[in-house]
Amino acid sequence: MFFKAVEENIELRDRQKDSHTEPLLPPTPTYRTFDYVLVAHKVDDDMDQKAQRQRAFIQQLEKKNITITRIIHDDKVFFGLRAPTEMFLDYQYLLKVSDSCNWCGDVRGSVNQATRIRIVNFILHQTFINTGENLEELLMKDVFETMFCLHEKKMQKKLKKEWARWSGLFTGQPVNDVKCYFGEKVALYYLWLGWYTKLLVPAAALGVVVFLYGLAFFNTNPLIKEVCQSSIMMCPRCDKWCPVWQLSDTCTYAKVSHLFDNEGTVAFAMFMAIWATLFLELWKRNRARHVSQWKVYDWCEEEEELILEIVNDPNCNPKQFRHSYLRSTLVLTLVTLMLMLIIGLAQALVVFRVVAAPLMSEGSCKFIKDHANTVAIMLGAVLHYLTIQIMTRVNRWVSLKLCDIEKTNSFAATERNFTVKMFTFQFFTLFSSLFYVAFFLGRINGRPGDYVRIAGWRLEECHPSGCLTDLFIQMAVIMLLKQTLNNIFEFIVPWFRNCLRRKTAKKLQRKCGQCYRKACHNNQGRVEPCDICKLRDWLYNYHLANTDAFSLFNEFLEMVVQFSFTTIFVAAFPLAPLLALINNIFEIRLDAIKMVHLERRLVPRKTNDIGVWTKVLEAIGVLAVIANGLVIGVSSDFVPRLVYRYRYGPCANGSTHTHCMQGYINDTLSTAVVSHMAVRDDFLPDQMITGGGFNVTQCSYRDYRSDEDYTLTSQFWLVLAVRFAFVILFEHVVVVCKFIAAWFVPNNPIHVKNDRLIDKLARLKEELREIKRSKSTDV
Structure with missing residues (x-):
């Protein structure tokens, strides 16, 4: 249909041109700026293969009427490229007659520099020399060193003043200016990030309220008093080196647990699940307003690529859609193997924690010896962070290779597939260890006399106050390290490169001033920059940090991962939205300063949505409901406390003189008698001697078991049944609320x-x- 429409309308356009009707585009001046710059190493030998490939590529560009300016500087050769006006006239006309883009913003008026760059970038990548190599392959073979588009000084200065500055942390963003300079794709990223940050304010405020709620009853909570004033002796945490310990030794741990595991957590988890849905629905409305204003609401990426193909080569053939079950099966198999590898690394982290805790208990440092489990958890979190940094690079390489196997028919399709694979790998890398802590830690470790072991080492146990604090520590360390260190490196590396290029820029500044004083006038009488002045601008952009097609993807991935942390396990860490809010306030300006000051200009790309990221965010919202329901129902002590209050506690028997939760900690503990054969084999005699020299004949551990035969009690099965009932009820109620919220808020105003x-x-x-x-x- 599209090619047929072009053929049917070409005669109409020719008649309009012959009859001297109003042109689609006013003529542009002969000289404005360069659309692109290619850089290559200077080769003195004309017979060198690299030199021949350079000439062949430049000749192919000249056949497309692209004007090329060649300037040699030291050992570099700079090629300045400027496309002819006719190329953009064709683009505008084809856009006008297309099925879905016939009222897009680029149809009316002159073509701005952002659109020129986008078209020329496509043409450069679709230009082939006689060996069949394109620019990407020539860059890989070092025929050309790099390529970049130029910053526009006037617009760059305006963005620096109004947006890319630290003093504007709490001011709005000039999204329309960003769109004109960096294209709709970058503008929608900042629009989404600004919207996400704005809606984090109520979530962060409520998270602080939940935290303060736990803090308000800090000193009066009977559970904390019961732990801090207890004389109960607990069973050794590990083999050989760990002695029995007193429950009161973990008073501080119990206090921290209550801050993040209280009644307010349930309401906050429900709120965050509904908040995620409202955030997405309100974002869709906000997006619709802006893309409608930018005249790209009906934009279609497939037709856009067809139009660019025709502009590049009028005799082109459309790339056919293809699907191979063999390739799909191969990709699916490789993805499964990669996920198994990532999960295996998570298990290696579990083994590290299992081994580290008893080894540190053997050490000479009293502080580490007394807090061996907590130190092991924090070291595991730091090691997890280092694993994330390494696996991020591995995941990127594997995702790109898998996309090469699929052989999609367009860059947009490749980008979508890459996004899904990369996010899946990153998600498992980040959350595999957290899922273990949340749902398996302390639940598969066994009991005295029948412990579960890995390579001879006992698995970890939960604290008598619950396992949620372990999850909180893991999340807090990873979030703080990931956000803080990533932002530091993101800013420092481009800033350092920027400092290095200033020396070269200052030398050329003086030469350029002399050049202008000689008044290099063109035929129209205007001052046109001479080679030195052009080179100054080119070198300025050359020394900036490099950007590529996935530069914006990295920013999106970072924020979507943060969104996952903020929603999926928010029941264990109510302060996560506050940390995300503080980070995002700085993130917006940091990214803006990088893009405007420190990095080469991103190739402006047109779009009308954030693409597949919307589907990813919707999936995270659903997963957040499931995960938070399981965290509250399985990981936290909310359900056991509820059962105790209304079934086994003092209030269940009608007592009004004591607190309803009095005796809860003791109720959750079972007793192991050392004289029993199986238990005696697990604990050495030296482990049963307290610090005061007393020999202990029995110890307590966290479980609902009989003291005689260690069978599970009826209370265990009742708590388990209520846990499952709570999870089902919680998820169904929240899912219904999510659907109601999605229906209530229409996508388009x-x-x-x-x-x-x-x-x-x-x-x-x-x-x-x-x-x-x-x-x-x-x-």
Whole structure:
């Protein structure tokens, strides 16, 4: 349909040109700026293969009427590229007659520099020399060193003043200016990030309220008092070196546990699940307003690529869609193997923690010896962070290779597939260890006399106050390290490169001033930059940090991973939205300063949505409901406390003189008698001697078991049944609330729908007027 429409309308366009009707685009000046710059190493030998490939590629560009300016500087050769105006006239016309982009913003008026760069970038990557190599392959073989588009000084200065500065932390973003300079894709990223940050404010405020709620009852909570004032002797945490220990030794741990495991956590988890849905629905409305204003609401990436293909080569053939079950099976198999490897690394971290705790208990440092489990958890979190940094690079390489196997028909499809694979790998890398801590830690370790072991080492146990604090520590360390260190490195590396290029820039500044004083005038009488002045601008951009097609992907991935931390395990860490809010306030300006000051200009790309990231965010929202329901129902002590209050506690028997939770900690503990044969084999005699020299004949451990035969008690099965019932009820209630919220908030505001109707009516009327004018011209 599209190619047929082009053929049918080409004659109409030619008649309009012959009849001297109003052109689609006003003529542009002969000289403005360069669209692109290629850089290569200087080769003195003309017969060198690299030199021959360079000439062949440049000749192919010249055949497409691209003007090329060649400047040699030291051992580098710079090629300045500028495309002809006719190329953009063709682009505008094809955009005008396409099925879905006929009222896009680029149809009317002159083509801005961002659009020129985007078209030229596509043409450069679709230009092949006689050996069949394109620019990407030539860059890999070092025929060309690099390529980049130039910053526009006037617009760059405006963005620095209004946006890319630390003093503007709490000011709005000039999204329309960002769109004009960096394209719709970058603008939508900052629009999404700003919207996400704004909606984090109520989530962060409520998270602080939940934290303060736990803090308010810090000193009066009977569970904390019961732990801190207890004389119960607990069973050794590990083999050989760990002695029995007193429950009161973990008073501080019990206090921290209560801060993040209280009644307010349940309400906060429900709120965050609904918040995630409202955030996405309100974002869709906000996006619709802006893309409608930018005239890209009906934009279609497939037709955009077809148009660019025709502009590059009028005789091109469309790339056919292909699907291979063999390739899909191979990719699926490799993805499964990669996920198994990542999960295996998570298990290695578990083994590290299992081994580290008893080894540190043997050490000479009293502090580490007394807090061996906590130190092991924190070291495991730090090691997990280092694993994340290494696996991020591995995941990227594997994802790119898998996309090469699939052989998609367009860059947009490749980008979508890469995003899904990379996020899946990163998600498992980040959350495999957290899922173990949340749902398996302390639940598969066995009991005295029948411990579960890995390579002879006992698995970890939960604290008598619950396992949620372990999850909190793991999340806090990873979030703080990941956000803080990543932001530092993101800023320091480009900033350092920026400092190095200033020396070269200052030398050329003086030469450029002399050049301008000589008044290098062109034929129209205007001052046109001479080679030194052009080179100064080119070197300025050359020494900036490199960017590529996945530079923006990295920013999106970082924020979506943060969104996952903020929603999936928020029941264990109510302060996560606050940390995310503080990080994002700085993240917006940090990314803006990088893009405007410190990095080469990103290739402006057109779009009308954040793409597959919307689906990823929706999946995270569903997973957040499941995970938080399981965290509260399985990981936290909310359900056991509820059962104790209404079934086994003092209030269940009608007592009003004591607190309803009095005796809860003791109720969750079972007793192991050392004289029993199986238990005696697990604990050495030296382990049963206290620090005061007393020999202990029995110890307590966290479980609901009989003291005689160690069978599970009826209370265990009741608590388990209530846990499952709570999880099912929680998830169904929250899912229903999510669906109601999604239905209640329409994706498109009414004024956007009305504006689109008006635009379509105006377009149809304009098309009718053009047809009448062409008929009158023929007559």
